Amino acid sequence: MTHPGTTPPPPPDWLYDLARRAAERPVPPVMRPPDGRGRRAAVLLLFGEGPFGPDILLIQRSARGRRHAGQPAFPGGGVDPGDDGPIGAALREAEEETGLDPAGVQVVGTMPELYIWRSDNRVTPVLGWWHTPGTVHAASPDEVDAVERVPIAELTDPANRLRLRHPSGHSGPAFRGRGLLVWGFTAGVLDDVLAISGFERPWDRDRVEDLPPDVLDLAARG
Incomplete structure (x- = not known):
């Protein structure tokens, strides 16, 4: 905890290096935003130093939601006119969804930008350092069921890594951590970030499982 009048600890070197590499990372063709289409949105990839080393903040979206119901995700949402861009939107949404104090975060x-065709969103991932962590919780029960600080070591544990296969035949990266099954867009971003940060450990990429029926049912809502 940082006391009043003291300077908060700076972000670690690995996060600055990650930000530089991530900014230069080419966007896969399937995720390039189409011209003139898509709602601007942002998500916050908030890293901190927890009791088990570096961690990242994830939410589990409400199972009652209409889009991405029940899915683990980064805090975030649409960019509103008063947000001053994606960074403002990511911090505002994180505060609304988790009770996060933005003053404790250094971007x-x-x-x-990454395009999610299913929701027609152009998403800017914002990288932040939680220099002064505080209590977080499901601050918006209609949108969020749970909030978790998930240790990076847990996400990179080969036992917690797999690929999930959709009935369409498409498969993508997935993670297990803190009782969450992370898949879809969030897992894709995590997979990329962990690889370029140097945290990734070798894992069995041939380990493929079908999407669980209950997860599939929630995803089918829209």
């Missing part, structure tokens, strides 16, 4: 950089 280190942003990643290129």
